[in-house]
Each structure stands twice: as structure tokens, then as C-alpha cells.
Amino acid sequence: EIQMTQSPSSVSASVGDKVTITCRASQDIKSWLAWYQQRPGKAPKLLISAASSLQSGVPSRFSGSGSGTDFTLTISSLQPEDFATYSCQQAYSFPLTFGGGTKVEIK
């Protein structure tokens, strides 16, 4: 089973800040990584597939990068609606596995 490790587990930031979240896989997953946003009480929303491919309708301030074992999600200028929890997930092999999540909180 591929382990996904996210850091940090939480981050406090202000509107307009740049935020970077990292995700590390326990083995090479090529570029088969997805990022999700989840607001309290809501289902997760897919932001990025294949490490860097932005889903339709997702604002361009979100970007993803990386390959192999190390990946990042960057929010270039944090907006009020971006305060949420972000999770990574490897889509390389079964069982599919998620990172532990990163909560982005208001500073």
C-alpha cells in the first residue's frame, strides 16, 4: 500500500497570502496524483488531476506540480472561500490512498 504524507497538517494564513502544501508518496507514483478541497459538512471537490491538470471551473490561483514522490499544491493568492481542508490522493495503484489533509485556517 502506498502511503501519502501531507505537510503541514494545518496552516494559518491571511487573504492574499501564497500557500503551499506538500504531499509525499512512499513510492514512485509517476504523475498520478489528485488534489481535493473540502469545506465543512460538504463532499470533497476535485481541484487537480494528474499532478498539475486543473479541473474545469477551478480558479487559476490553484496550481499543482511534481512527479515521482514529491508534489505540491499552491494557492497563489488566498481568497476567503479557500479556507478549507486540502487532501492529496494517489491514483497510481490499488488501494487508492489519501494524505491526512491540510487545514487552511484564517490568521
Add this chain to the structure above:
Amino acid sequence: QVQLVQSGAEVKKPGSSVKVSCKASGDRFSTSLITWVRQAPGQGLEWMGGLVPIYGIVKYAQRFQGRVTIIADRSTNTAYMDLSSLRSEDTAVYYCARAVLGYCDTTSCLVQNGMDVWGQGTTVTVSS
């Protein structure tokens, strides 16, 4: 526009079973990976298993093996997740979600993509 609509909240006794349904509207139900993900209160997302209806390929997470069964009724575009021997730690919100497959044949599948459509979630409470 694909939508996934799940069955309603359940309250169950320890040791019993729960069956949650997930009805899909739109296309690509049979050729997609229909997965089940759960989230315990205050915890992260946990993948339980998934099914490719057209090939009947089913994959389960090791920790649920033997307790979870995932099936699909292609005639009604509905997937089901049955979890048995419930304990208090199974109290969670259970989601179904779809992932478009990168590749799949009768023996194996490559997922490659994220889960782009999610159900609304079903709260399962296990309590005596």
C-alpha cells in the same frame, strides 16, 4: 452532467450491517470506477474500495477486506456498499465517488484520474 445521489442516514447497532446505495444519472456509470470513501468525525478521507461495473472488477482496501461488499446494478445505474460487523469506530460519513479510468480491461484497471463526481454523503451512526 453526472450526478450521484446516495441513500439517507442510518443508525445501526454494533454487530449489525448497513447497506448504502448510490444512484448515478448521466453516462459512463458502467465504464467508470465507482468508489466508496468514508470520513470519521474530525478525521481524513479513507478509501474503502471500488468497482468497475462493466467488468465486475472490485478492489477493496485491506483493512475492510471481509467486511465490505461493493456491487452494482447496471440496469438501474446504482452502486451499493454493504459493511458488516459494525462497531462504533465505523461511525462516519460515507461517500460514493466516480473516477474516470485511464485504462481498463477485463483483468486490470489503471485509475490515473481523480474522483470528479461525489455523492452528497450518507451519515452512518453505530451506537448501542
